[in-house]
Amino acid sequence: MRSADVVVIGGSAAGIPAAVTARRHYPDKSILLIRREEKVLIPCGIPYIFGTVGSPEKNLIPDGVLEKNSIDLFVDEAKGLDPAKRVVTTAGGEEVGYDKLVLATGSEPLVPPIPGADLENVFVVKKEVPYLNQMLEVMKGVKDLVIIGGGFIGVEFADECKKGRDINVTVVEMLHHCLALAYDDDLCSQAEALLSEHGIDLMVDTKVEAIEGDGKVTGVRLADGKVLKADAVILGIGCKANTALAEAGGLEIGPTKGIKVDQHMRTSDEHIFACGDCAEKVSAFTGKPSPMKLASIASTEARIAGANLFSVHRENKGIIGVFATAFWNTTFGTAGLTQKEAEKNGFEVAIGSAEGPNRHPGGMPGMSPLKVKLVFNKNDGVLLGGQVAGADSGGELLNAISTFIQRKMTAEDIATFQLGTHPALTNSPIGYQLVNAAEIASMQMR
Amino acid sequence: MRSADVVVIGGSAAGIPAAVTARRHYPDKSILLIRREEKVLIPCGIPYIFGTVGSPEKNLIPDGVLEKNSIDLFVDEAKGLDPAKRVVTTAGGEEVGYDKLVLATGSEPLVPPIPGADLENVFVVKKEVPYLNQMLEVMKGVKDLVIIGGGFIGVEFADECKKGRDINVTVVEMLHHCLALAYDDDLCSQAEALLSEHGIDLMVDTKVEAIEGDGKVTGVRLADGKVLKADAVILGIGCKANTALAEAGGLEIGPTKGIKVDQHMRTSDEHIFACGDCAEKVSAFTGKPSPMKLASIASTEARIAGANLFSVHRENKGIIGVFATAFWNTTFGTAGLTQKEAEKNGFEVAIGSAEGPNRHPGGMPGMSPLKVKLVFNKNDGVLLGGQVAGADSGGELLNAISTFIQRKMTAEDIATFQLGTHPALTNSPIGYQLVNAAEIASMQMR
Numbered sequence: 001m002r003s004a005d006v007v008v009i010g011g012s013a014a015g016i017p018a019a020v021t022a023r024r025h026y027p028d029k030s031i032l033l034i035r036r037e038e039k040v041l042i043p044c045g046i047p048y049i050f051g052t053v054g055s056p057e058k059n060l061i062p063d064g065v066l067e068k069n070s071i072d073l074f075v076d077e078a079k080g081l082d083p084a085k086r087v088v089t090t091a092g093g094e095e096v097g098y099d100k101l102v103l104a105t106g107s108e109p110l111v112p113p114i115p116g117a118d119l120e121n122v123f124v125v126k127k128e129v130p131y132l133n134q135m136l137e138v139m140k141g142v143k144d145l146v147i148i149g150g151g152f153i154g155v156e157f158a159d160e161c162k163k164g165r166d167i168n169v170t171v172v173e174m175l176h177h178c179l180a181l182a183y184d185d186d187l188c189s190q191a192e193a194l195l196s197e198h199g200i201d202l203m204v205d206t207k208v209e210a211i212e213g214d215g216k217v218t219g220v221r222l223a224d225g226k227v228l229k230a231d232a233v234i235l236g237i238g239c240k241a242n243t244a245l246a247e248a249g250g251l252e253i254g255p256t257k258g259i260k261v262d263q264h265m266r267t268s269d270e271h272i273f274a275c276g277d278c279a280e281k282v283s284a285f286t287g288k289p290s291p292m293k294l295a296s297i298a299s300t301e302a303r304i305a306g307a308n309l310f311s312v313h314r315e316n317k318g319i320i321g322v323f324a325t326a327f328w329n330t331t332f333g334t335a336g337l338t339q340k341e342a343e344k345n346g347f348e349v350a351i352g353s354a355e356g357p358n359r360h361p362g363g364m365p366g367m368s369p370l371k372v373k374l375v376f377n378k379n380d381g382v383l384l385g386g387q388v389a390g391a392d393s394g395g396e397l398l399n400a401i402s403t404f405i406q407r408k409m410t411a412e413d414i415a416t417f418q419l420g421t422h423p424a425l426t427n428s429p430i431g432y433q434l435v436n437a438a439e440i441a442s443m444q445m446r
Numbered sequence: 447m448r449s450a451d452v453v454v455i456g457g458s459a460a461g462i463p464a465a466v467t468a469r470r471h472y473p474d475k476s477i478l479l480i481r482r483e484e485k486v487l488i489p490c491g492i493p494y495i496f497g498t499v500g501s502p503e504k505n506l507i508p509d510g511v512l513e514k515n516s517i518d519l520f521v522d523e524a525k526g527l528d529p530a531k532r533v534v535t536t537a538g539g540e541e542v543g544y545d546k547l548v549l550a551t552g553s554e555p556l557v558p559p560i561p562g563a564d565l566e567n568v569f570v571v572k573k574e575v576p577y578l579n580q581m582l583e584v585m586k587g588v589k590d591l592v593i594i595g596g597g598f599i600g601v602e603f604a605d606e607c608k609k610g611r612d613i614n615v616t617v618v619e620m621l622h623h624c625l626a627l628a629y630d631d632d633l634c635s636q637a638e639a640l641l642s643e644h645g646i647d648l649m650v651d652t653k654v655e656a657i658e659g660d661g662k663v664t665g666v667r668l669a670d671g672k673v674l675k676a677d678a679v680i681l682g683i684g685c686k687a688n689t690a691l692a693e694a695g696g697l698e699i700g701p702t703k704g705i706k707v708d709q710h711m712r713t714s715d716e717h718i719f720a721c722g723d724c725a726e727k728v729s730a731f732t733g734k735p736s737p738m739k740l741a742s743i744a745s746t747e748a749r750i751a752g753a754n755l756f757s758v759h760r761e762n763k764g765i766i767g768v769f770a771t772a773f774w775n776t777t778f779g780t781a782g783l784t785q786k787e788a789e790k791n792g793f794e795v796a797i798g799s800a801e802g803p804n805r806h807p808g809g810m811p812g813m814s815p816l817k818v819k820l821v822f823n824k825n826d827g828v829l830l831g832g833q834v835a836g837a838d839s840g841g842e843l844l845n846a847i848s849t850f851i852q853r854k855m856t857a858e859d860i861a862t863f864q865l866g867t868h869p870a871l872t873n874s875p876i877g878y879q880l881v882n883a884a885e886i887a888s889m890q891m892r
Contacts, residue, residue, distance in 0.1 A: 013874075013875055013876060016876050017875075017876055020876075021885070024885055024886075024889050025889075025892075042806055042807055042869070042874060044806070044867065044868065044869050044874070045806060045807050045810075045869045048810065048869055048870075052810065052811065052870075053807060053809050053810065054809075058807060058809045059807045059809075060807070061874075061876065065876070295867070295874070295875045296864065296865050296866055296867050296875040297864070298875065299865075299875035299876055299878070299881075300862055300863070300864050300865070300875075300881075303861055303862050303881065303885070304862055307861075313858070314858065314861075314862055319864065320864050322864055322865060322866030323866055323868070324866055324867075324868040324871055325868060326868060326870040326871055331868075331870075331871060333866060333868075333871075335866060360488055360490070360491060361488055361491050361499060361504060361505045361506070363499050363500075363504045363505075364491075364494065364498065364499065365498065392812075392839070392870070392871055393838070393839060393841060393842045394842075394871075395839060395842075395866070395867075395868055395870075395871025395872050396839045396840075396841075396842035396843040396845075396846065396871070396872060397842040397845065398866045399842075399843065399846040399865055399866055399872075399880075400842065400845040400846045400848075400849050402846075402863070402864055402865065402866055403846055403849040403850060403853070403855075403863065404849060406863065406864060407849070407853040407855070409849075409853070412759070412760065415749055415753075415760075416746055416749050416750055416760055417746070417848070417849065417852065418742065418743070418746050418765065418766050418768055418848055418852060419742050419745075419746070419768060419845055419848065420742055420768030420769055420770055420779060420781060420841070420844045420845055420848055421490065421741070421742050421770075421841075422490065422769070422770040422771060422772060422777075422779075422841055423488070423490050423491045423494055424494075424498075424772040424777075424838070424841075425770055425772055425777060425779075425838055425840075425841025425842070426841050426842060426845075428459075428488060428490070428507075428741070429459055429463075429741045429742040429744065429745035429746075430459060430462050430463050430466075430507070430511070430745055432745070434845075435745075435746075435749065439467065439470055439749070440470075443470050443471075446471075
């Protein structure tokens with residue numbers, strides 16, 4: 001029987017950093033990573049396969065990181081788990097013993113409970129190379145593509161599928177805005193305008209009733225009876241934790257259907273940890289369960305789990321949620337709570353917004369505008385969330401905002417934050433968006 | 447006699463944010479800004495006038511920010527100060543009364559005490575439009591330019607003057623590396639290689655003995671007797687606080703020759719504040735006086751001074767120093783202490799470095815490498831400094847590092863920091879440089 005001190009199930013944004021962190025913290029332990037995929041896709045890169053990047057093979061996580069860290073690899077699907085014996089069994093009939101087990105089994109795309117979701121050429125976003133290659137092949141002949149769901153995956157697929165194809169792309173979103181869970185209405189409108197400008201048809205406040213077709217999909221029927229022509233449909237409505245292995249082992253499942261974990265990422269079994277999309281999460285702001293699933297959260301949780309395997313080092317303080325998208329040279333990023341989420345959760349807020357160039361003077365090459373919106377708790381001045389829109393430097397500026405939130409910085413702290421600027425890289429120290437947005441918000445708190 | 451509740455002397459990176467912050471915190475006060483320049487240059491943009499931007503007129507701070515904030519402007523040079531009467535007198539013979547005064551008088555370029563520094567076509571970097579236009583005019587006929595001083599100003603001038611000109615540019619630096627005060631040796635070497643590749647001649651470990659010429663400059667004589675041919679010389683060896691007005695008013699001067707201030711930016715007179723290059727500074731790491739002068743520090747100090755005028759709100763906790771430069775699509779940034787500075791100050795350090803792409807997968811357009819080096823106090827794990835080299839997203843990533851330092855985050859905190867990533871904007875969550883550098887350093891601390 002195979003065995004290792006540490007066995008990690010899953011080889012993506014949670015499994016790899018869990019194994020690497022275990023290696024760094026426990027240099028003497030043997031570590032085995034089991035995954036079912038021959039090749040592992042970069043999850044956030046999947047939409048870009050359909051335009052910018054061109055093929056799944058160009059969007060892979062290299063195995064070099066495993067070799068470099070002396071992590072053994074075993075490609076097979078873990079199907080059974082016996083926590084009492086500390087043994088995992090695989091689809092290939094192998095038994096693998098462990099001292100500590102990390103479940104990083106990820107998530108699976110949700111399929112809406114509507115008729116026709118099983119028709120040919122109706123796709124979900126699977127993290128599997130052969131499946132995506134088949135999707136790419138089908139896309140060659142598609143004239144009318146309907147995407148159901150206007151979140152990140154939906155709009156990124158819409159935009160990428162439009163690139164280099166003579167194709168009509170329609171996004172159908174149930175809520176009043178695309179990207180409505182990530183941004184407040186002004187940023188959603190800005191993103192929607194940009195997508196419309198580049199030929200994407202957006203239908204918001206729109207519910208899908210059925211997918212129609214005979215064998216193959218031919219259309220999407222909306223709640224008002226209208227039928228959108230479609231020779232392919234992509235379902236981008238979210239995903240659910242993959243808990244099959246955990247359930248096979250009798251582990252507890254949490255309120256959002258993820259594997260229940262404590263603040264050290266330990267499951268209901270003391271030798272088994274879970275991290276990433278398969279694990280239950282709580283919001284750092286409310287302490288409530290959160291269904292949010294992001295590769296970045298997965299990697300942070302993995303770094304906590306991997307360090308804690310044999311001796312507790314690190315604590316999960318709850319997720320804040322930091323994510324971005326970018327299209328047509330415009331970045332949209334968000335960290336923590338939007339204004340509407342904050343208000344929905346009962347916070348009285350103070351808002352500060354500042355817009356300016358990403359260069360100084362404005363005549364420096366590469367100038368584009370960058371807007372920052374900060375959402376503070378009006379009662380104690382602490383930052384609850386931030387949004388950015390514009391220049392691509394907003395992608396890393398978002399990580400400064402994320403730090404502000406994690407360190408519970410107030411508007412006063414941010415207004416006097418010691419910043420670094422340069423003509424070719426940022427706004428000027430006078431105009432710098434973060435400090436000005438904080439100062440504007442702080443004026444509402446005096 | 448003119449008068450205002452708040453009078454600010456100086457209209458650049460300290461004066462403007464001091465006035466704007468005063469407006470935001472004290473909406474009912476009258477505010478007058480006095481400056482000697484008709485037009486105000488963006489200080490950090492000055493080197494770019496000589497290449498990328500093209501003229502001083504394209505590198506100005508617009509006066510709109512003053513109008514928008516109801517700040518009156520008076521162009522004249524403040525020459526006299528009577529703290530007892532609370533009156534400033536100007537070169538034009540005006541008297542201006544104040545309730546609170548902010549000195550934001552900036553700095554002046556240092557001239558080395560060597561023969562020939564006063565020859566024609568030997569320039570310092572003055573923040574004056576007519577002077578810079580004259581320099582630009584002279585540069586048209588220059589074949590051999592020698593720049594004395596290989597700090598930020600020196601290398602940025604070297605690179606910009608080379609652009610679009612058929613000209614030999616030599617930088618002479620006394621220390622073993624260019625940019626030696628900002629970076630550790632590996633980053634200095636990387637920057638030097640890039641400059642050399644693009645035709646800049648760098649002479650390090652080289653001392654200048656005299657500037658030669660007859661009326662006009664003809665050469666620069668080095669300590670070894672060698673003479674570099676030169677028909678223009680730029681002195682980029684630093685600057686000194688402009689304290690003339692403060693001294694005229696009898697205010698105390700500090701150990702690095704800046705105006706002495708307390709942690710609230712108040713001078714030795716209770717109604718007078720000072721901020722920016724003219725004010726004395728202390729290091730946040732050592733509490734010792736620091737001669738560092740940066741526009742970003744000026745603006746932060748101004749936001750402290752402006753808020754504290756009538757009621758103390760904000761405290762200056764000492765400077766950490768965050769700054770960057772960029773040439774040939776490569777960003778070099780630094781925050782806090784370098785490894786060598788930290789060691790010189792007696793810290794035992796743990797170092798973590800991580801390099802990777804600024805995109806994921808690497809095939810995303812715009813991919814370039816980005817390296818991060820973090821310097822920790824080995825005894826308590828707290829971050830002392832960070833350096834970045836590579837992609838331009840490093841400019842804002844530096845502001846995340848700056849926050850880490852200001853919030854005294856440890857390697858453990860940073861290793862589990864909740865990051866935001868996107869294929870078109872950053873490395874992957876697995877490879878993200880900041881967390882990996884922190885994790886590598888933390889392995890040395892266990």
